[in-house]
Amino acid sequence: xxxxxxxxxxxxSPKTPYEFNALKDVNLDIKEGSFTGxxxxxxxxxxxxxxxxxxxxxxxxxxxxxxxxxxxxxxxRRTKKLKDxxxxxxxxxxxxxxxxxxxxxxxxxxxxxxxxxxxAEDARKISIECLKKVGIxxxxxxxxxxxxxxxxxxxxxxxxxxxxxxxxxxLDEPTAGLDPTGTKExxxxxxxxxxxxxxxxxxxxxxxxxxxxxxxxxxxxxKEIVKEATPAELFxxxxxxxxxxxxxxxxxxxxxxxxxLKLDLTKVKDISSLxxxxxxxxxx
Amino acid sequence: xxxxxxxxxxxxxxxxxxxxxxxxxxxLILLMVAIFFQFSTYEVTFIVDGILALFIFGLxxxxxxxxxxxxxxxxxxxxxxxxxxxxxxxxxxxxxEAYGVxxxxxxxxxxxxxxxxxxKITIRLILMISLTLILTQTTKPLDLTxxxxxxxxxxxxxxxxxxxxxxxxxxxLRFIPTxxxxxxxxxxxxxxxxxxxxxxxxxxxxxxIVSLIVPxxxxxxxxxxxxxxxxxxxxxxxxxxxxxxxxxxxSFKDSVSLLYVSxxxxxxxxxxxxxxxxxxxLFFAFSLLVEFxxxxxxxxxxxxxxTFRRKV
Ligand SMILES: Nc1ncnc2c1ncn2[C@@H]1O[C@H](COP(=O)(O)OP(=O)(O)OP(=O)(O)O)[C@@H](O)[C@H]1O
Ligand SMILES: [Mg+2]
Numbered sequence: 001x002x003x004x005x006x007x008x009x010x011x012x013s014p015k016t017p018y019e020f021n022a023l024k025d026v027n028l029d030i031k032e033g034s035f036t037g038x039x040x041x042x043x044x045x046x047x048x049x050x051x052x053x054x055x056x057x058x059x060x061x062x063x064x065x066x067x068x069x070x071x072x073x074x075x076x077r078r079t080k081k082l083k084d085x086x087x088x089x090x091x092x093x094x095x096x097x098x099x100x101x102x103x104x105x106x107x108x109x110x111x112x113x114x115x116x117x118x119x120a121e122d123a124r125k126i127s128i129e130c131l132k133k134v135g136i137x138x139x140x141x142x143x144x145x146x147x148x149x150x151x152x153x154x155x156x157x158x159x160x161x162x163x164x165x166x167x168x169x170x171l172d173e174p175t176a177g178l179d180p181t182g183t184k185e186x187x188x189x190x191x192x193x194x195x196x197x198x199x200x201x202x203x204x205x206x207x208x209x210x211x212x213x214x215x216x217x218x219x220x221x222x223k224e225i226v227k228e229a230t231p232a233e234l235f236x237x238x239x240x241x242x243x244x245x246x247x248x249x250x251x252x253x254x255x256x257x258x259x260x261l262k263l264d265l266t267k268v269k270d271i272s273s274l275x276x277x278x279x280x281x282x283x284x
Numbered sequence: 285x286x287x288x289x290x291x292x293x294x295x296x297x298x299x300x301x302x303x304x305x306x307x308x309x310x311x312l313i314l315l316m317v318a319i320f321f322q323f324s325t326y327e328v329t330f331i332v333d334g335i336l337a338l339f340i341f342g343l344x345x346x347x348x349x350x351x352x353x354x355x356x357x358x359x360x361x362x363x364x365x366x367x368x369x370x371x372x373x374x375x376x377x378x379x380x381e382a383y384g385v386x387x388x389x390x391x392x393x394x395x396x397x398x399x400x401x402x403x404k405i406t407i408r409l410i411l412m413i414s415l416t417l418i419l420t421q422t423t424k425p426l427d428l429t430x431x432x433x434x435x436x437x438x439x440x441x442x443x444x445x446x447x448x449x450x451x452x453x454x455x456x457l458r459f460i461p462t463x464x465x466x467x468x469x470x471x472x473x474x475x476x477x478x479x480x481x482x483x484x485x486x487x488x489x490x491x492x493i494v495s496l497i498v499p500x501x502x503x504x505x506x507x508x509x510x511x512x513x514x515x516x517x518x519x520x521x522x523x524x525x526x527x528x529x530x531x532x533x534x535s536f537k538d539s540v541s542l543l544y545v546s547x548x549x550x551x552x553x554x555x556x557x558x559x560x561x562x563x564x565x566l567f568f569a570f571s572l573l574v575e576f577x578x579x580x581x582x583x584x585x586x587x588x589x590x591t592f593r594r595k596v
Contacts, residue, residue: 016350017295056472083478091476098466099473101498111495115478146502160477 001067001088001167001199003030003053008062010048022048024223025062030201030216035194037210037231038203040220041243046172046203047094049220053170053201054089055082066168087116090166094173094203096157100145105136105156108145112164123163130159135185151178158186162193169193171202175209187213208247211235212270219244232266249274292461293424299537300347300422305431307538311545312419315340318552319411323559326383326400332552333407339548340414347422357417358410365406372398425457427532448522455511463504470499 005028012020022045030036038046051057052064055071058078064071066089069079079085090112093099102108106127113123131141134155140148145156154177161169169190175183183206191213194200204210210217211231219227219234219242226242227234235250246254253268262281268274295301300308319336323329344354373394383396419428433450440446471481474495481492 051472054476056475083480086476086478093469093473093476095469096473098499098503099470099477101495101502112477164477 001032002065003168003199004028004065005052006063006065008052008059008064010045010052010057011060012048014060022223023059026225028218028225028228030199032199033194033197034199034216035191035214036199036201036216036218037214038201038218038220039205039207039210039242039244041222042205044220045223046220050091050170050172050201050203053168054086054091055079056091083116087164088166089168089170090161090164091170092158092161092172092174094176096172097150097153099157099160100153103144104142105145105148106131106141108156109160109163112160116164126165127159127163130162131156133162133189134159135182151182154178155182155186166198168199168201171200173203173205175204175206183209207235207245208249208270211247211250211268230266232268236265253277292421292464294348294421296348296422298347298422300343300418302537303422303541304532304534304538305423305427306434306532306534307542308419308423309428309431309435310542312415314542314545314549315415316412318549319408319415321552321556323556325559326397326404328555328559329400329404330407332555333404333411336548336552337407337411340411340418343418344414347418349417349421353421354414354417357413361406361409361413364409365402368405369399369402372402425460426454426530429454429457430528430532445522447526451522459504459507462507463500466503467496467500470496 005026008023008026008028009021010023012018012022026049038049040046048057052059052071053066055069058071058073060073062072063074063077066085069082069085070077072078100108102111106124109127109131110120110123113126114120118126128138128141132138136152136155136159140152145153148156154174158171158174171190174190175186178186187209190200190202202214214231217227217229217231217234218225219229219239221242234244235246239246249268249270250265253263253265253274256278257263257265261278263274263277264280267277315336319333321332323332383400385393386396386399387394429450432453433446436444436446436449474492475481479492479495480488481496484492
C-alpha cells in the first residue's frame with residue numbers, strides 16, 4: 001500500500017478563536033514495506049499527521065492517497081466509505097490504554113475483527129494468537145482489562161489492532177511507559193511484522209529505537225517535515241538543528257572514530273553491529 | 285474537538301463577554317420570566333414573543349455566536365416539537381374553538397388553537413435555549429461559579445457549605461472540556477477499530493455507545509481519584525478561607541444593561557396585565573406602544589452609553 005501526502009495542511013477548529021494550524025504543506029511518500037520512524041519535538045504535529053492515515057482527519061487543504069483511497073475536501077475526488085481503509089490501516093493511538101472497555105481482555109481484542117465482519121470463531125483464534133505475540137499470558141485472557149497495569153493495557157491495545165490484520169500498522173509512541181525489556185520485545189514484534197511484508201510506521205522520542213529498527217526516518221519540526229532520510233544518514237550528520245538527541249551508540253562510534261578507529265557509521269545500529277564494525281576495523 | 289464545542293466558552297472580547305457574570309445571570313432570569321409570561325390572546329403572545337426574539341437574536345449577534353452552533357443546540361428540540369404538536373392536537377382544552385377549525389382529519393377537528401399553542405411553546409423553548417447558549421458561550425466557567433457562590437452567600441447564615449458546593453461545581457465545569465477531548469480521543473480509537481458512531485442499526489449503535497461510555501467513565505473516575513490525591517497532597521482544606529485571583533467587577537455598564545433588561549421584563553408584565561384585564565383593541569395598541577417606547581428609550585440609552593464610554 002502506497003502512502004502519499006500532497007501539500008497537506010491541517011487546521012483544528014477552523015474559523016473559531018481556537019483555530020490552530022497543526023500541519024503545513026506536508027509532502028510525503030511512504031514506501032510499501034518500509035519501517036518508518038517519525039520523530040520531532042512535542043507538539044510538532046506527529047499525532048495529527050498520523051490521524052490522516054486512516055481518515056480520522058481529512059486534510060483542510062491538499063490530498064492524502066493511501067492505496068486507492070483519496071482523502072481530500074474535494075467532494076468529487078474523495079473516497080466515501082472509509083471503513084475498508086480503517087481495516088487496512090491499523091492505528092494504535094498515543095493513549096491507547098484507555099480505549100479498552102469489554103469485560104474480558106480476549107473479548108476486547110476480538111472487538112476489532114468482529115467489527116470488520118470476521119466470524120466469531122476466526123476472531124477468537126486470531127485474537128488469542130495476537131495476545132500471545134504481544135506477551136500477554138493465557139491466564140490473563142478472561143481477566144478484566146481494567147485490572148491491568150499501564151504497560152499491560154498498552155500491549156492489549158496493540159493486540160487489538162494486530163488482530164484486525166492490517167496491511168499498514170501505525171503506532172503512536174508504542175513504547176512509552178514500557179520497561180526496557182518490554183520495549184525490546186514489542187519492537188522486535190513490529191520488526192517481525194515488517195519482515196512479513198507489512199508497512200510499519202511509528203512515532204517515537206527514543207532515537208536509539210529509530211537507529212536500531214527503522215529503515216526510513218521522517219523528521220518534523222514546527223508543523224513541517226524538515227528531513228527524510230535513513231537513520232544512519234540522519235545521525236551521521238549534525239542533527240542538532242532538529243532538536244534531536246543522538247543515540248548513545250552513534251556517539252560512542254563517533255568517539256571511537258575520533259580516536260582513530262576505522263568504522264562504517266552507516267552500519268552501526270546497535271551494540272552487536274558496533275562490535276562487528278570494531279572487529280572489522282581492527283582486522284584491516 | 286470542533287464537533288463537540290456547543291455550550292463551551294468561546295473567548296471573544298465583546299460587550300456581552302465583558303459584563304459581570306452576576307449581571308448576566310440576573311438578566312437571564314429576568315428574560316426567562318419575560319419569555320414565559322402568559323397573555324390572553326395569541327395575537328399579543330406572538331407580538332411580544334417576536335419583540336423578545338428580536339432582542340435575543342440581537343444579543344446573539346453582538347456576542348458573536350455562530351449560527352451553526354445555534355442550530356446545533358436546537359437539534360435535540362425537533363422531536364419535542366413534534367411531540368408537543370401531537371399532544372396539543374389530541375388533548376382537549378378549554379376555549380379551543382376560539383380560533384376556529386384549521387382542518388378536519390378523518391372526522392377529527394384540528395383547532396387553530398392547538399397549533400398556535402405548539403408554536404408558542406416552541407418559540408419559547410428556542411428563546412430559552414438561545415439565552416443559555418449566550419450565557420455559557422460568553423462567560424468563563426470560573427466566573428459562573430463565582431456568581432453562583434455570590435448568590436448563595438446568604439445561605440452561609442444557615443451553615444450551608446456554599447464554598448464546597450461552588451468548588452464542586454467549578455471542578456465539574458472545569459473538566460467539561462477535558463472530558464469532551466477525552467470523548468473525542470476514545471471515539472477516534474474505536475473508529476479505528478471499525479466502530480461507526482454515525483450509521484448503523486439500533487443494536488450496532490448501542491454497542492458503539494457502550495464502547496465509548498465505559499472507557500469514558502473509567503477514565504473520569506481515575507481522574508477524580510488523582511485530582512483528590514493531588515489536592516490533598518497540596519494541603520487543600522475545604523473549610524479554609526480562600527481568596528480569588530480574578531474578581532469580576534460590577535461596573536456602570538452592568539447597571540445600565542441590567543436596568544435595560546428589567547425594563548423589558550417590566551414592559552412584558554405591564555402588557556400582560558393590561559391584556560388580561562381588558563381585551564379591547566384600543567388598550568392593546570396603547571400598551572404595546574408603551575412597551576415599544578420603553579424599548580426604544582433603552583436602546584437609545586444603551587447606544588449612547590456604549591459610544592460615550594468608547595470616547596472616554
Ligand atoms: N483537537 C485539537 N484541537 C486543537 N489543537 C490541537 C488538537 N490536537 C492537537 N492540537 C494542537 O496541534 C499541535 C500538534 O499536536 P500533535 O498532537 O499532533 O503533536 P505531537 O507531535 O503528536 O506531540 P507529542 O509528541 O506531544 O505527542 C499541538 O500544538 C496541539 O496543541
Ligand atoms: Mg502525539
